[in-house]
Amino acid sequence: xxxxxxxxxxxxxxxxxxxxxxxxxxxxxxxxxxxxxxxxxxxxxxxxxxxxxxxxxxxxxxxxxxxxxxxxxxxxxxxxxxxxxxxxxxxxxxxxxx
Amino acid sequence: xxxxxxxxxxxxxxxxxxxxxxxxxxxxxxxxxxxxxxxxxxxxxxxxxxxxxxxxxxxxxxxxxxxxxxxxxxxxxxxxxxxxxxxxxxxxxxxxxxxxxxxxxxxxxxxxxxxxxxxxxxxxxxxxxxxxxxxxxxxxxxxxxxxxxxxxxxxxxxxxxxxxxxxxxxxxxxxxxxxxxxxxxxxxxxxxxxxxxxxxxxxxxxxxxxxxxxxxxxxxxxxxxxxxxxxxxxxxxxxxxxxxxxxxxxxxxxxxxxxxxxxxxxxxxxxxxxxxxxxxxxxxxxxxxxxxxxxxxxxxxxxxxxxxxxxxxxxxxxxxxxxxxxxxxxxxxxxxxxxxxxxxxxxxxxxxxxxxxxxxxxxxxxxxxxxxxxxxxxxxxxxxxxxxxxxxxxxxxxxxxxxx
Numbered sequence: 335x336x337x338x339x340x341x342x343x344x345x346x347x348x349x350x351x352x353x354x355x356x357x358x359x360x361x362x363x364x365x366x367x368x369x370x371x372x373x374x375x376x377x378x379x380x381x382x383x384x385x386x387x388x389x390x391x392x393x394x395x396x397x398x399x400x401x402x403x404x405x406x407x408x409x410x411x412x413x414x415x416x417x418x419x420x421x422x423x424x425x426x427x428x429x430x431x432x
Numbered sequence: 433x434x435x436x437x438x439x440x441x442x443x444x445x446x447x448x449x450x451x452x453x454x455x456x457x458x459x460x461x462x463x464x465x466x467x468x469x470x471x472x473x474x475x476x477x478x479x480x481x482x483x484x485x486x487x488x489x490x491x492x493x494x495x496x497x498x499x500x501x502x503x504x505x506x507x508x509x510x511x512x513x514x515x516x517x518x519x520x521x522x523x524x525x526x527x528x529x530x531x532x533x534x535x536x537x538x539x540x541x542x543x544x545x546x547x548x549x550x551x552x553x554x555x556x557x558x559x560x561x562x563x564x565x566x567x568x569x570x571x572x573x574x575x576x577x578x579x580x581x582x583x584x585x586x587x588x589x590x591x592x593x594x595x596x597x598x599x600x601x602x603x604x605x606x607x608x609x610x611x612x613x614x615x616x617x618x619x620x621x622x623x624x625x626x627x628x629x630x631x632x633x634x635x636x637x638x639x640x641x642x643x644x645x646x647x648x649x650x651x652x653x654x655x656x657x658x659x660x661x662x663x664x665x666x667x668x669x670x671x672x673x674x675x676x677x678x679x680x681x682x683x684x685x686x687x688x689x690x691x692x693x694x695x696x697x698x699x700x701x702x703x704x705x706x707x708x709x710x711x712x713x714x715x716x717x718x719x720x721x722x723x724x725x726x727x728x729x730x731x732x733x734x735x736x737x738x739x740x741x742x743x744x745x746x747x748x749x750x751x752x753x754x755x756x757x758x759x760x761x762x763x764x765x766x767x768x769x770x771x772x773x774x775x776x777x778x779x780x781x782x783x784x785x786x787x788x789x790x791x792x793x794x795x796x797x798x799x800x801x802x803x804x805x806x807x808x809x810x811x812x813x814x815x816x817x818x819x820x821x822x823x824x825x826x827x828x829x830x831x832x833x834x835x836x
Contacts, residue, residue, distance in 0.1 A: 359776065360776060362778070363775075363776055374511075375511075376511030376512060376513060376514070377511050377514075380511070380775050381511075382511075382512060382751075382757060382773060382775075383512055383757060384757065384761075384773075408584050408585050408586075409586075409587065410585075410587060411587035411588065411591060412513045412516060412517055412587075412588055412591055415512075415513040415588075416511065416513045416514055416517075
């Protein structure tokens with residue numbers, strides 16, 4: 335798959351992440367959630383490991399090798415994983431793009 | 433004849449297989465005791481066995497034990513990493529510390545030949561190590577539920593190691609090796625094929641499901657015999673009290689007036705009225721009931737999973753927390769059922785999946801294959817043989833005895 339080389343703004347990354355989340359967990363479950371950059375990945379979005387894997391795959395398919403999302407996740411300790419929110423993912427993707 | 437001591441946690445799913453093996457050991461003439469951190473009702477105990485709850489040695493922890501038990505209700509609302517913390521740091525490690533005193537006292541007084549600790553009840557293996565008694569571990573769930581953290585999540589691996597080594601130092605074991613499980617014999621109550629292990633460590637033995645623990649729960653067999661539609665057994669296990677009502681409401685919405693008979697194991701008090709095609713009992717004779725069923729719905733409690741595939745039935749698994757997700761993955765890999773995560777469970781999917789399981793023979797065929805691997809694993813006979821051989825090989829010479 336072609337990788338996107340144009341830099342995305344944080345708003346664009348946010349809406350892309352929302353799209354991925356919707357694809358992974360299903361529209362009707364997303365409707366009940368208020369997704370914001372503060373949304374915690376595991377607590378608010380209630381993503382389990384299988385869903386996180388398919389979310390990672392979507393990031394990989396979209397951004398290609400410029401972003402090692404799985405590697406980034408695996409370097410975290412438990413508290414970092416518990417506190418992981420969408421905003422942190424957006425900043426990480428922004429950093430990788432620069 | 434040998435003296436076997438089981439060391440168990442306050443969770444019935446983990447105690448249950450030890451009661452079945454204990455019953456077989458007692459029948460062979462061995463002496464068997466259990467030690468736990470909460471009392472166990474006498475009806476569950478095989479005849480001739482003794483359950484020891486060292487109340488005096490645990491007295492100072494009484495409030496803390498209750499708090500930790502209550503905390504388990506938070507499990508279903510916790511995320512994966514939070515559950516890891518809840519389990520290891522907030523439950524297993526503190527329980528192990530609390531159990532040491534009473535356990536060491538019993539070991540000194542009774543001098544068991546073999547100590548058998550459940551996999552989350554570290555005190556058993558730690559005490560055995562301290563006292564120089566041969567130890568065995570029992571594992572009711574398919575192992576490796578936390579995955580290969582050493583490579584995939586080094587910081588989480590380090591956290592686990594630090595917690596365990598901290599516990600070991602606190603009980604007086606100053607070694608860099610891990611002693612919370614037996615390195616010599618670990619009996620797992622499933623088959624190697626179902627657990628998805630291509631290779632296994634030499635000390636790990638997959639003995640398959642075990643049975644035979646006392647279960648005197650009454651049941652209205654006559655009502656069941658009158659049911660003409662396919663029978664679906666539903667269980668949520670003994671934990672997960674808080675979400676019970678919500679779960680069974682979904683079930684009612686999905687199956688009220690549908691051509692199935694739902695046999696549910698849950699306290700009927702949660703609703704005033706149940707639909708006519710629901711047979712609901714607080715406690716059921718599950719292993720006698722299961723051969724009469726056509727499919728099973730459960731969250732992934734391991735004893736129900738074993739009862740299901742022992743009878744070659746297809747399963748809808750709705751994983752909620754803990755190791756349920758790992759079990760769900762194994763079921764999908766084996767093709768003997770379908771997994772829908774509880775938090776993403778739609779009523780229509782619940783209904784459609786159950787009818788798919790009943791009508792499409794491929795699930796039942798895959799379940800039959802798992803059944804065969806369970807039978808080959810050997811069950812109670814294999815477990816008893818492993819334990820007797822282990823006791824024989826590791827018999828400790830009693831240097832205090834005048835004959836030694």
